[in-house]
Amino acid sequence: xxxxxxxxxxxxxxxxxxxxxxxxxxxxxxxxxxxxxxxxxxxxxxxxxxxxxxxxxxxxxxxxxxxxxxxxxxxxxxxxxxxxxxxxxxxxxxxxxxxxxxxxxxxxxxxxxxxxxxxxxxxxxxxxxxxxxxxxxxxxxxxxxxxxxxxxxxxxxxxxxxxxxxxxxxxxxxxxxxxxxxxxxxxxxxxxxxxxxxxxxxxxxxxxxxxxxxxxxxxxxxxxxxxxxxxxxxxxxxxxxxxxxxxxxxxxxxxxxxxxxxxxxxxxxxxxxxxxxxxxxxxxxxxxxxxxxxxxxxxxxxxxxxxxxxxxxxxxxxxxxxxxxxxxxxxxxxxxxxxxxxxxxxxxxxxxx
Numbered sequence: 001x002x003x004x005x006x007x008x009x010x011x012x013x014x015x016x017x018x019x020x021x022x023x024x025x026x027x028x029x030x031x032x033x034x035x036x037x038x039x040x041x042x043x044x045x046x047x048x049x050x051x052x053x054x055x056x057x058x059x060x061x062x063x064x065x066x067x068x069x070x071x072x073x074x075x076x077x078x079x080x081x082x083x084x085x086x087x088x089x090x091x092x093x094x095x096x097x098x099x100x101x102x103x104x105x106x107x108x109x110x111x112x113x114x115x116x117x118x119x120x121x122x123x124x125x126x127x128x129x130x131x132x133x134x135x136x137x138x139x140x141x142x143x144x145x146x147x148x149x150x151x152x153x154x155x156x157x158x159x160x161x162x163x164x165x166x167x168x169x170x171x172x173x174x175x176x177x178x179x180x181x182x183x184x185x186x187x188x189x190x191x192x193x194x195x196x197x198x199x200x201x202x203x204x205x206x207x208x209x210x211x212x213x214x215x216x217x218x219x220x221x222x223x224x225x226x227x228x229x230x231x232x233x234x235x236x237x238x239x240x241x242x243x244x245x246x247x248x249x250x251x252x253x254x255x256x257x258x259x260x261x262x263x264x265x266x267x268x269x270x271x272x273x274x275x276x277x278x279x280x281x282x283x284x285x286x287x288x289x290x291x292x293x294x295x296x297x298x299x300x301x302x303x304x305x306x307x308x309x310x311x312x313x314x315x316x317x318x319x320x321x322x323x324x325x326x327x328x329x330x331x332x333x334x335x336x337x338x339x340x341x342x343x344x345x346x347x348x349x350x351x352x353x
Contacts, residue, residue, distance in 0.1 A: 007058050010348040012280070016057075018273050019324065019339050023050070025266060026325035029253055030246065032234040042246075045329045049336035056340025060350050061288070064341055068115040075105040075112065079145050094149045095330075104330035106146050106154055110161070110299055111338035113142065117162060118292035121169045125287050147186070153318035157302055159183050164298040165291050216313040218242045219249050222256035223263075223312070230259030246327040248319055251311040266325070270304050273297075280346045289345050296342045300335070 023046055030042040056064070078096050082105070087097045095102040120135035139162055147155045163171070163179035171179075222238040225231060236256035239245040245253055255263050277297045284290050300323055307322040309315045321331040324339075344350060 007054065011057060011343055012276070012346045015273060015276055015346070016343060018269050018276075019053070020050075021269050022266070022273075022324040025254070025269075026250070026322075026327070028233065029250060029257070029325065030327055032236065032239065032253065032257055041329065042327045042332075045332040049324075049332045052333065053336045053340040053343070056337060057343035057347060059344050061345065064115060064344055065119050068112045068119075068341075072109065072112050072116055075109045076142065076145075078103075078105045079109070079142075083148070092149055092151065094151055101329060106149065106151060107330040107334045108337065109142070110154075110158060110334055111296060111341055113139075113158070114161060114165070114295035114299060114338075115292055115341055117165050118288050118295055121165060121291050122286075122288035125169065151319075152186070153306065153320045155186055156183055156318075157299065157306070157320070159186065160302055161295050161299040165295040168291050168294040169287070213313075215242055215249065215317060219252040219311050220313055222249075222252040223260070226256040226259045228260050230255070230257050230262060233257055244319075247321050247331075248307070248317065248326070249311055250322050250326045251308050254325075255311075267308070270301070274301050277342060277346070293342060293345050296338050296345075300338060 027043065027046055056067075059067070082093050082096055085093070085096070087093070087095060087102075089095060094104050094106060096105060097103075117135060117139075120131040123131040124135075143155055143158060146158065159179070160183060163183075166179070218238055218241055222236065225236070225238075230236075234257065236253060238249070238256050239253055242249055242252075251263065251266070254266060274297050277293055281290050281293050284293075303320055303323055306315065306318050306320045307326070310317045310320070321328050323335040324332070
């Protein structure tokens with residue numbers, strides 16, 4: 001109890017309350033999904049994620065970097081190993097199977113790479129030139145492996161976060177434009193190489209050979225059915241008809257069952273976490289912490305944006321979860337690590353470290 005008391009006194013209490021609110025929203029929505037296995041697993045992963053978040057948030061910056069380096073090496077090896085294994089889902093090799101559980105290392109590696117990126121950039125600012133070329137080598141290696149899985153959504157998110165951190169560190173506007181063209185180039189390349197990417201984009205644009213808009217049509221209809229206050233928890237029909245309702249389209253489930261007002265509350269919670277964290281950045285002088293927090297918030301914010309916009313049919317579907325709300329063990333662990341790192345970097349007892 002003494003440990004929790006000390007932790008509570010040093011942590012950003014408003015942010016932890018906002019983060020837990022997101023988590024409990026996902027927990028409530030999981031009970032409306034008629035799959036007992038998913039409900040049980042979501043609850044287990046949620047509890048594990050909370051313990052992981054608390055443990056990481058109490059560590060200092062040096063230990064966060066050490067843990068990140070160790071986990072990055074392990075996860076990179078697992079990503080390489082996956083290509084030699086037979087486990088495959090819908091033509092993609094992204095998951096590592098352990099007994100009855102599957103782990104997506106490319107999901108978990110995101111916040112870890114953000115920390116290492118911040119570390120390398122801050123070292124290069126100190127005129128240690130070796131760090132930046134090494135960072136780019138690992139960036140392109142990781143990007144290539146994720147694109148080969150294939151996972152375009154994760155590739156775009158990782159690239160955007162990486163270039164965001166470089167921009168915060170002082171990247172010129174010209175290089176920002178180059179970065180944007182780089183991401184656009186990856187997207188165009190993926191369109192012509194990967195059938196599932198071509199199908200999703202064609203379906204989104206309509207009339208280009210892709211007419212399967214079943215998921216998006218149902219998602220938009222769910223928001224219409226929900227109205228302002230929703231049909232009530234467990235009363236929605238979207239989850240019974242649409243594939244991946246509890247992951248990629250959980251926001252639509254919330255729209256149908258809890259209504260437009262509750263969806264606005266979810267968005268408000270997300271924006272509050274982002275704004276509070278960015279306000280913390282303005283108070284910092286340490287380049288490492290500034291770049292790290294900016295990267296973590298960029299990753300979190302973009303993932304939320306992609307999931308919500310996909311559910312509303314504003315962008316092609318990406319197969320990306322809504323952080324701490326969607327079901328998925330790897331996603332829950334990844335966002336727990338991200339929030340744990342974020343709370344550690346803004347922890348009062350680590351301010352002078």
